[in-house]
Amino acid sequence: MASLVAYDDSDSEEDGSFSGKPVQSDRGTENSVTATYQKPDQCLEGHEGLQCINSETAMHPPWKGHSPVWSQPEVLGRKPAPKFRPRSSSERNEGPTAAKRPQLLPPGVRPYIPKRHRLATPDKGPPPVQSLEQDSSDHQALRSQMLSEVSEKVRPFLGRKCTRAELPRHVRLQLSAHNGPVNTIQWCPVPQLSHLLLSASMDRTVKIWDAVETGRCLQTFSTHCGAVRDVCWTPCGKRVLSGSFDNTSILTDVETGQEVLKVDNHVKITCLALQPKQPEVFLCGGFSPEVKAWDSRSGKLVRAYKADIQQTLDILFLSGGKEFITSSDMVSRDSADLTLIAWDFETTAKVSNQIFHERYTCPSLALHPQEETFVAQTNGNYVALFSAQRPYRMNKRRRFEGHKVEGYAIQCEFSGCGTILASGSSTGSVHIYDHQSGRSLCTLSAHQHACLSVSLHPILPAVAASCDWGGEIIIWR
The missing domain is CATH 2.130.10.10 (YVTN repeat-like/Quinoprotein amine dehydrogenase)
Known part of the structure; x- marks a missing residue:
């Protein structure tokens, strides 16, 4: 005579009085099927801790129109088992089996962090005040250095005596930081x-x-x-x-x-x-x-x-x-x-x-x-x-x-040598004259407004600056 034997899951939260004894079914002996509950560590993941041992009987039950015995709550005297639903990774991590053995990683390899965990990491916030103060002090130090030290482009010409000035021809820089007419400019x-x-x-x-x-x-x-x-x-x-x-x-x-x-x-x-x-x-x-x-x-x-x-x-x-x-x-x-x-x-x-x-x-x-x-x-x-x-x-x-x-x-x-004279013009151009003859040497056209002032560099050859009524400063070379 076949007998129906079942065991409670030792990790079940619904029935904590597991005694390890077989449970007898009330249906009789002719329509009984043998089934066994496995321990959680022997079960397949995602099947709620349940696996049928007699797979042949589970696939071909001896009766017609009846479901397997583990789905009958009146046979085992337990609550209906929930329908199969694969557990998410978060649910698996929250269960008692979440504690896994520590994995040894090779040196120089960092563990992978899921994207949702990276997004859930709180922002670091604005940089601390000390770093801002440090940046400000660094900028101030750089500015003070440029205001007090020799420029690398000027250094090669220190000590040279200019006998004949060279004429500027091309625009090198355009400085537009004034919001009104620039009345005068002057080199140091x-x-x-x-x-x-x-x-x-x-x-x-x-x-x-x-x-x-x-x-x-x-x-x-x-x-x-x-x-x-x-x-x-x-x-x-x-x-x-x-x-x-x-x-x-x-x-x-x-x-x-x-x-x-x-x-x-x-x-x-x-x-x-x-x-x-x-x-x-x-x-x-x-x-x-x-x-x-x-x-x-x-x-x-x-x-x-x-x-x-x-x-x-x-x-x-x-x-x-x-x-x-x-x-x-x-x-x-x-x-x-x-x-x-x-x-x-x-x-x-x-x-x-x-x-x-x-x-x-x-x-x-x-x-x-x-x-x-x-x-x-x-x-x-x-x-x-x-x-x-x-x-x-x-x-x-x-x-x-x-x-x-x-x-x-x-x-x-x-x-600086006195050989040429530069003048602005209301037409926006810069005019350069020869001092000895008074004739015009060249005319530089760049400003859209009246050019109010022209200043020739005292050391660098062919370098000049001009400003206009629109607030623009042009550096010539």
Whole structure:
């Protein structure tokens, strides 16, 4: 007689009173089938811990219309077994069989992490404040290095004597960081720091550029609350002096950007000039009939130079610093006897006011670096040449023509050797003239707005900078 024998699963959570004894069925003996429950470690994975031993009987039951005995809850006295459903990997990991033996990995091999675990890993968040401070300190150190050390492109030309300037031909860099007209630009006068370019704009800022290598803006001074009309380097190259329409003159440290001195002139400033022999003394001119001299060490007014004019356009110290020339907006009916005025620096007396006898104002002045001459940009669309010694006569046989002024404050400048003269133009072009003959050497067309200033590099050959009314600075080579 066949008997029905079944064993409870020792790991079952539904029946915890497993005794290991066979269970007798109530159906009788003729329709009984032998089946056995296996232990969990002997079962196939995914079959709820159950496998039929008598596979032949399971596949071909002796009765008709009856299911196998393990699916009959009334035979075993247990709850119906759930339908077959493969377990997920998370369910398998959560079961009692999740604890697996540690696997030994070869050196240099990392275990695989499922994607859902990687996505579930919380973000690291923003970098710590210390790293940001470190980046800021590194940037500050790099900027300070570029402001104080010699550029690699300038180093080979230190100590060389230039006898003949070369002409710039091509655009190397275009700097567009000012939001207003750039009134003036100037290279640093110190040869070791001559890669630095200074610019002043109507957008109330003063900027220092690495205009030889990278074209980066190294410093921005926003100390003025009005348009900056003029700016210049100190002879040491460590400070800059700026004058603005907010009636103030400010001396600023280049590396730190801190104000060293602030002077209130009570009038809008249009021009500045440092005394060559006493760099701590500077002159300020503007919308006033007088020019004031200030001492940067004490911040006090030293001297005042008064004339019957309304506005001073430019100031130029002659060689030696004992005398200086001022340009005004006064034009008389018969002669411009107050257009250019020569002053004695110590006594504040007028030396001469009969220098320029044509009815044009002169928006800018420039001194020749080697000869005793200076030039004046005129609104007659030419540059006039004058003697720098008394009685300061004008050379009527030589003038520099070909550019346009048309009321703009167009500036001009000599090269370091004094062989060429460069001037801007209201047409946006740069004009370069030969100093000895006065003829035009070349014309560079790049600016879409009026070119206000041109500055030739004091050391590097064929390198120049120009700025325009639209706020653009172009580096030429």
